[in-house]
Amino acid sequence: MPQYWLMKSEPDEVSIDDLARAQGKRLPWFGVRNYQARNYMRDQMRIGDGVLFYHSSCAEPGVAGIASVCSAAYADATQFDRKSKYFDPKSTPEAPRWMNVDVKLVKKTRLLPLTEMRDRPDLSSMWVLRKGNRLSITPVTADEWRAVTRLLEA
C-alpha cells in the first residue's frame, strides 16, 4: 500500500516547474531542517509514495502538482556546503543530521489554492489546513488523496 504525503516548497526556491525542468524530472528534497519532517522521510517514506507538491510562502499558496517518492532517504548534501543557507556546522559526514529523499514529477496540475481547499468539507481533515500548522511534510490519508486528485483534474 502506498502512502501519501504533502510536501511544501517555496516556489521562489524550487517550484513545480523547476521539478519539470530537472534532469529526469527528479530532484532531492533538500533543506528540511525539522526533525519531525526529517523522520517522515527517513523512517516512513517508501519509493512510489504519492506526493502533493505544495507551493508555500508565495502569492498563491496551494497544491501545484503531483510527484512521487523515488529514492530512499540519504544525507542531505546542503548541510555540508558552507555556502548554502542550509549549512549545518554541527553535522558531520560520519553522523549526518539531515536526510532527504528524491522526488519525481508525476504531473503538473492546475493550482489548487489553499483558499479552495479550506472551502471543501472533504478536505477539512487535512493536516496542512490545521490552525498554526508549520510542518513542511505531512501525511495525507488515502481519502484525502482521492479528494485532492479529483479536484486537481476538475
Add this chain to the structure above:
DNA sequence: GCCAACGTTGGC
C-alpha cells in the same frame, strides 16, 4: 510588514 503559532536554545 504583521503577527500567531510553535520549535529550538540555553541558563538555571
Add this chain to the structure above:
DNA sequence: GCCAACGTTGGC
C-alpha cells in the same frame, strides 16, 4: 528537566 527568550514559518 523547566521554561523564558528567541527564531522561524507562512498566511494574510
